[in-house]
Amino acid sequence: MLLTLTLLVFLLLAACGPKSSGSIVEGKVNVITTFYPIYEFASEIGGEDIHAINLLPVGVEPHDWTPRSQDIINTSKAQLFLYNGAGLEGWVPNFLKSLDAGSEAKAVEVSKGVDYIMTDEEDGHDHGGEGEGEGEAEGHTESLHTDPHTWVSPKSALIMAENIKESLQSVDPAHKDGYEERYNKLAERLRALDSKFAAELAKLPNHEIVVSHQAFAYLARDYGLTQHAIMGLSADAEPRSQDLLKLAELVKKEGIRYIFFEELVSDKLAKTLAGEAGVSTMVLNPVEGLTEAQEKNGDNYFTLMEKNLQNLILALQ
Incomplete structure (x- = not known):
């Protein structure tokens, strides 16, 4: 029994x-x-x-x-x-x-x-001992984390x-x-996707992006962009109000026209910041997973990354 x-x-x-x-x-x-x-x-x-x-x-x-x-x-x-x-x-x-x-x-x-x-x-979130940095490199006393994206x-x-x-x-x-x-x-x-990102983004006059979740550091590094994130590495981290105000000032100063959000997490903060700064929102997908609609449509890594590139081109013109 x-x-x-x-x-x-x-x-x-x-x-x-x-x-x-x-x-x-x-x-x-x-x-x-x-x-x-x-x-x-x-x-x-x-x-x-x-x-x-x-x-x-x-x-x-x-x-x-x-x-x-x-x-x-x-x-x-x-x-x-x-x-x-x-x-x-x-x-x-x-x-x-x-x-x-x-x-x-x-x-x-x-x-x-x-x-x-x-x-x-x-x-x-807890790393379980994984992905920690070596610690106090170059005078930094806080522990470093590896960006996993x-x-x-x-x-x-x-x-x-x-x-x-x-x-x-x-x-x-x-x-x-x-x-x-x-x-x-x-x-x-x-390789073809890499070449297309490099060629298309190099033509654009602007290179500053504001995103809801700090998931685009590798994309930014490899293609000459600068990422400003509302939240940290974790998609559900809570930003401080002073951080939102600083970002709103940056958006106005740099003439940024779009705040990027992603579909698998709430767009509430991105919309709040966009409203504060008087700009629009747009999707930039970290391709962490598919929505049910995307799966039904037959989307994949390549189709989602192509959409990301088109949205970046639109936002950074």
Whole structure:
């Protein structure tokens, strides 16, 4: 009876909250990914040789999401667990410790090799020991955090795609050539996107962007923009009123015409600031996940990044 009750509680817990996509398929290379861009790149490179399961449900923002019991069960049975790292998924160390003792899942931090941006901005969530800076570099006494939003720049996304390809080849060498071929096609598209961002943004007279969430540092660094964020690294961090006033002054002084917001978090603060400064709002998407409408429309990393570029061109003219 105790065993039955325990099992019932476990099943109820597993049923709580939004579900991730899918379950383990026998006879396939099962790849578990933590959020959308990694899922898309893994699916593109893996093709028919893999079965990819994305833990983060559609319409959910990744910063404060935590896994469910079913996610631990699936990952324990998988061959590969791909996560961003750089402090995005603070739950990963404990999650990996929770896997079944006999699990052969290989965990890979796919942002490894990206030239990380360090910030003293508090991100509002626990890293679980991951993504911390080395501390008091160059006289800074506060601890530094790694900005985890690597994938938002196509340059960094290319490094991540290569890491995904190599991880697939390491667990499934029999299909090494297929992974290489599909990676090369994806890499070609990412390089084309990188070239387009560089060429189009270089033509524009303005380079200052005001965003709701500090998610665009890699994009800004790689394409000559300056990012001013209402909130910190975490999308639900609360700004101080004096920070909003300073940003409103900056918007007026620099002649900024749009405040950017993102669809997976509330646009309330962006609209408040835009109203204060007398400007409009527009979407700049950090591509952390798809909304239900975007999934239905067949959107992906490339279509969303193309929309970002068009909105940047409109805002910075």
